[in-house]
Every structure is written in structure tokens, then in C-alpha cells.
Amino acid sequence: MILTRAKSSDRRKKTAGAAADAAKAIDFGPLATWVGFNLRMAQASSFQAFSKLSQDVGENPGRFATLMLIAKNPGISQTALSRANGRDKSSLTPVLEDLVRRGLIQRQRMHNDKRTYRLKLTPAGEKTLAKLIGAARRHEENLDRVIGARERTRFLATLRRIAADLG
Amino acid sequence: MILTRAKSSDRRKKTAGAAADAAKAIDFGPLATWVGFNLRMAQASSFQAFSKLSQDVGENPGRFATLMLIAKNPGISQTALSRANGRDKSSLTPVLEDLVRRGLIQRQRMHNDKRTYRLKLTPAGEKTLAKLIGAARRHEENLDRVIGARERTRFLATLRRIAADLG
DNA sequence: TATTGTTATACTCTATAACTATA
DNA sequence: TATAGTTATAGAGTATAACAATA
Numbered sequence: 314m315i316l317t318r319a320k321s322s323d324r325r326k327k328t329a330g331a332a333a334d335a336a337k338a339i340d341f342g343p344l345a346t347w348v349g350f351n352l353r354m355a356q357a358s359s360f361q362a363f364s365k366l367s368q369d370v371g372e373n374p375g376r377f378a379t380l381m382l383i384a385k386n387p388g389i390s391q392t393a394l395s396r397a398n399g400r401d402k403s404s405l406t407p408v409l410e411d412l413v414r415r416g417l418i419q420r421q422r423m424h425n426d427k428r429t430y431r432l433k434l435t436p437a438g439e440k441t442l443a444k445l446i447g448a449a450r451r452h453e454e455n456l457d458r459v460i461g462a463r464e465r466t467r468f469l470a471t472l473r474r475i476a477a478d479l480g
Numbered sequence: 481m482i483l484t485r486a487k488s489s490d491r492r493k494k495t496a497g498a499a500a501d502a503a504k505a506i507d508f509g510p511l512a513t514w515v516g517f518n519l520r521m522a523q524a525s526s527f528q529a530f531s532k533l534s535q536d537v538g539e540n541p542g543r544f545a546t547l548m549l550i551a552k553n554p555g556i557s558q559t560a561l562s563r564a565n566g567r568d569k570s571s572l573t574p575v576l577e578d579l580v581r582r583g584l585i586q587r588q589r590m591h592n593d594k595r596t597y598r599l600k601l602t603p604a605g606e607k608t609l610a611k612l613i614g615a616a617r618r619h620e621e622n623l624d625r626v627i628g629a630r631e632r633t634r635f636l637a638t639l640r641r642i643a644a645d646l647g
Numbered sequence: 648t649a650t651t652g653t654t655a656t657a658c659t660c661t662a663t664a665a666c667t668a669t670a
Numbered sequence: 671t672a673t674a675g676t677t678a679t680a681g682a683g684t685a686t687a688a689c690a691a692t693a
Contacts, residue, residue: 339564342552344545347616348623348636349526355642356523357566359516362646375683378511385509392651397506399524404684406653428651428692449514456515459645464638469515471627471635475522478626479529542660559674571661573676595669595674 352475359456366448372441377449379408380434380442383418388431390423417441519642526623533615539608544616546575547601547609550585555598557590584608 344350360374367373382397383389391409395402409432412418417438420430434442460468511517527541534540549564550556558576562569576599579585584605587597601609627635 339549339556339560340552341564342548343613343616344548346636347620348627348632348639349530349616349619350545351636351639351643352519352523352526354647355639356519358643358646359519363516373682381509381511382506385507389506390651393506397508400683401685402652403654403686408683426651426693430652446510449510449516452516453514455646456642459641460515460638464634465515467631468635468638469513469518471631472515472518472522474626475623476518476525479525479622480521557674567660568662569675570663570677574660593670593674595667597675 359452362455363449363452366452367445370441370444370448372445375408376412377442377445379405379412380417380438380445383432384434384439384442387433390429391432392429394432412438526619529622530616530619533619534612537608537611537615539612542575543579544609544612546572546579547584547605547612550599551601551606551609554600557596558599559596561599579605 341350363374367377378398379394382394386393386397389397391405392402395405398405409418409420413420415437416435419433419435419438421433423429423431457465508517530541534544545565546561549561553560553564556564558572559569562572565572576585576587580587582604583602586600586602586605588600590596590598624632
């Protein structure tokens, strides 16, 4: 969704008739002043920008989070990973299948509990993750430029409070 | 995804063995300090909270935006609406079909261009929108309580900059 | 009985391309 | 030729329920 404020300068009356209707800017009403809506718009922009950077690495943002969680928690089980991700374990099965197929992660049966797998990155997975971390860093630099160094700390703290208190 | 910081106090060793593994908090690595990630988490919390409030009205957040845009721009065409929403026009067809079927919006052929429809809310649509606006206001109150009156203006301005500059 | 992971299935949201009817 | 809207279709992401193997 594109936020375009209805400013008087936008109201062109080219042909002073039916065409003015088409050129008229969209009115978003109270949506434009609501935090919830602007949070959604900002997130969509940020997510899309990062998606593009991830695509340069041949991955997507979802894979990034999965790889990072496995990297930082080697030996994690599928159930624990799905909980950390806030998704049902069944949603994870095809994702992990894909990552195994492409040689980015490895699954080992646990010795003492043969029901569960231990997940870890392969060297190829580490390499892909490193590239994704590079993309994330570039994305953060772009965000920081827009946010400004002075705001960053406060902004981050507010985001954390929202996630914690509304979750 | 649930953000749980790995604090030393979280490392309980109840039975001092295999159980400690299960109780161990998840490490999110650098994700936890990145704006992009926290923006995503905050948006997910906010969106989910608003989804619940919308469900009390029997609608969902997507319908809310569509109804609002039609209400504030009566006579808008489907193509203009889909552009305002940032989605392809084909994605809108089933949504509008649903809203017409439930008597919330009305479609009129334009006189001078028989290809396009003019969209507007029915009285029932106005009523549903009013209820959704009430839900949105309650949601905003909850958000404002978390953000704080002092931060609100700055926070909103930063969100707007992100949406504008990264979009 | 409870848990881990898989399978079957379905639903939502989204997009692209081809189509129709108009312009 | 170009535009407004529809249809056919496909893909990603998600969930629930039932299941087999194991605990």
C-alpha cells in the first residue's frame, strides 16, 4: 500500500474535468495517523528491501531466520526451532527438507531419544548464512541512514516494547 | 517468532543433565539487535492484536483497509483501489466479490466508461466500518500506552520515513 | 499416555498471463 | 492499441488433524 497524502499541490486540474478524477490523490483517512497502520507500511517496505538483498544471495528472509537460529543453537530439535519461530512444527518440515536437499543443513538422530533430530549447518550452510548476514548488514546500514543515529536507540527500544507487551 | 534473550538466570539446571538442554533459552544472535528484525517482530505483535479485535467485529485487517479506502474515496475504481493498496487488481476481485455478496459495498458501472466500476459503501458497509474504526481506536490506545505520549510523535515520524525512503 | 516428526489436506494471500469488453 | 476487470492457475506460507515411531 502506498501512502500518498492529499496535499493541495497534488490536486492538478489538467483538463479541468473527468481527468482530474483520475489524477486525484487517494485519501487514507485516519489510517495515515495511526501507529498500527504506519508500522505495517514501514515493515512492508523494510521487508521488501531485505527480500531483494536476500535474492541476490539466492535465498529469502524466512530461510535467513531459520539458518541463523540453527547456527546459534546447534543441535536444536525441529520442535524447539518451530517454537522459536512461532510456527507449527508441520510448517517447518518442507522448509528443512529443502535446506537438507540443498546441502545447507544436516540432520542427525539423537542417540538417547531416537524420535528427535539434531539440526546443524553444513559448511555450505555457514557460507550461505555469512552471505545473508552481509545482506542484513547492508540493509541495516540503509535503515540507519533513514532513522538517524540519534533516533536509533529510542526507536529500537520502542519496537522491543511493542513486541514484548502486545505479544 | 518469540524473542527470548539468553540470560544467565535462564540457564536452569533442574536435573543437571539432558533436561537442561530443553530448558535452555534460544539464542537469536545478531538478529536481536537489528532494526529490521525488531520491526518485523513489533509489526507481527501489533497485527495479531488488531486481528483479534477485528475478529470481534467479524472482519479482518485486510477488509478494514479496503473498506476505509472506499469510504474515503467514494466512486473509486478497482484499479485505483488496487494501486492504493499496492496489490495487483486480480487480487482484489475475490475480495470485492465477497464484500458485495455480504452487502457491504456496491458496484456501479460508470456512464461514460462502461469498462470501469465505481465502488462505494452501502449503509451496512458504513456500519461495519464504524465498528472496525472503534476496534482500531482501541488498538491505538493500547499501542499508545506502550509507546508513551512523549515518544509517539517521533516514533510515527520515523516509521513514515522508513516507508517513504525504502519503498 | 505423551512427544517428535511426517503426511494429508486446506485455506489465505499473492502474482502472472490470457482473456472479454470496451475505449 | 490500450485499459478495466475477470478467470485460470500457481506458489508461498500457514494451520489442523491423524499418524508412526519412540519414550
